[in-house]
Amino acid sequence: MKHCHQIQQQFDERLDGRLDAPAAAAFDAHLAGCASCRAAWAEYAGAWRLLQQLPAYEPSAGFVERTLRQLDAPAAAPQPAWWSAWRWGALTTAAAAVLLAVWAGWMRWAAHQQAMLYAEIRQADFLEDFDVIASLDELQNGEANL
Amino acid sequence: MAAHDTDTELMLRVKRGDRAAFRELVERYQQPVINTIYRAIGDAWEAEDLAQRVFLQVYQAARRYRPTAKFSTWLFTIVHHTILNERRRRARHPAESLEALAEPLGGEEGEGWQLADAGAPDPARAAAAHELQGKIHAAIQELPDAQRTAVVLCRYEGQSYEEIARVLGCSVSAVKSLLHRARQTLKERLRGHY
Numbered sequence: 498m499k500h501c502h503q504i505q506q507q508f509d510e511r512l513d514g515r516l517d518a519p520a521a522a523a524f525d526a527h528l529a530g531c532a533s534c535r536a537a538w539a540e541y542a543g544a545w546r547l548l549q550q551l552p553a554y555e556p557s558a559g560f561v562e563r564t565l566r567q568l569d570a571p572a573a574a575p576q577p578a579w580w581s582a583w584r585w586g587a588l589t590t591a592a593a594a595v596l597l598a599v600w601a602g603w604m605r606w607a608a609h610q611q612a613m614l615y616a617e618i619r620q621a622d623f624l625e626d627f628d629v630i631a632s633l634d635e636l637q638n639g640e641a642n643l
Numbered sequence: 644m645a646a647h648d649t650d651t652e653l654m655l656r657v658k659r660g661d662r663a664a665f666r667e668l669v670e671r672y673q674q675p676v677i678n679t680i681y682r683a684i685g686d687a688w689e690a691e692d693l694a695q696r697v698f699l700q701v702y703q704a705a706r707r708y709r710p711t712a713k714f715s716t717w718l719f720t721i722v723h724h725t726i727l728n729e730r731r732r733r734a735r736h737p738a739e740s741l742e743a744l745a746e747p748l749g750g751e752e753g754e755g756w757q758l759a760d761a762g763a764p765d766p767a768r769a770a771a772a773h774e775l776q777g778k779i780h781a782a783i784q785e786l787p788d789a790q791r792t793a794v795v796l797c798r799y800e801g802q803s804y805e806e807i808a809r810v811l812g813c814s815v816s817a818v819k820s821l822l823h824r825a826r827q828t829l830k831e832r833l834r835g836h837y
Contacts (some may be wrong), residue, residue: 543837544830
């Protein structure tokens with residue numbers, strides 16, 4: 498004899514007609530003698546059966562004809578190949594623009610840093626010929642000689 | 644066209660460019676496809692539009708069609724993905740979803756939509772029935788996508804766990820779990836009405 502827990506685990510199979518005849522008979526027999534399971538089943542099955550209250554709708558007149566006419570129209574649902582190509586092209590261009598902007602910004606910053614460095618060098622009193630200075634090493638050597 | 648042509652036989656004819664076979668398939672499946680979409684998105688008119696797209700996809704994919712599964716399984720897989728795409732689109736454009744909710748359930752009578760069981764003579768009972776249908780509809784739509792598809796295919800299209808598993812790309816035990824969780828949710832949402 499099945500316990501209530503086992504019976505309630507069979508609620509889905511019973512609802513969907515997946516219990517064989519002997520199992521279905523045992524299920525029904527248990528419910529006949531168990532008020533608790535009977536109440537649980539009434540709730541479980543009741544909600545499911547309520548779904549049948551939703552009416553079915555008949556397609557509007559001419560649906561088939563309208564659908565068949567679409568066969569001769571340009572394909573609407575799937576996006577055409579050119580759309581995918583355009584979209585990827587746009588994304589690639591945008592990515593390239595971002596990279597270019599970042600590179601240009603970095604170059605400006607580097608140029609600014611270099612300009613600041615040259616400005617410091619110009620202010621160094623020991624330098625007689627600014628254009629000779631090609632690296633900081635020479636500057637440092639100059640400071641060391643002070 | 645033989646009346647007993649199976650769906651697969653018809654689809655193989657469509658593959659060879661037979662439009663009459665395609666018409667037959669559309670006639671056979673227009674109602675289940677439209678109803679499945681309608682029950683998922685709640686917009687009757689949009690359901691027809693999306694159903695057309697489903698059938699167009701079927702026609703456009705015909706050249707690649709191979710009868711490795713039931714035609715209905717393949718068809719409802721397309722339906723399921725169409726619904727997912729539409730719900731994602733509506734999530735990005737909620738204003739359009741609100742317009743759909745404002746429409747009366749099933750559209751206006753006389754505009755092509757006919758209730759399969761229309762004609763409750765008592766206006767009060769009709770109103771109560773209409774309200775209940777709205778609650779049932781909302782309860783189904785609020786289910787997670789996979790649960791909702793499992794419920795609609797099981798309850799309204801009579802599909803087996805195995806067929807639903809193929810549509811959803813999951814196991815049979817996963818389908819059973821989806822249905823169980825959906826039924827628990829529906830039991831709570833619709834408490835007092837059954």
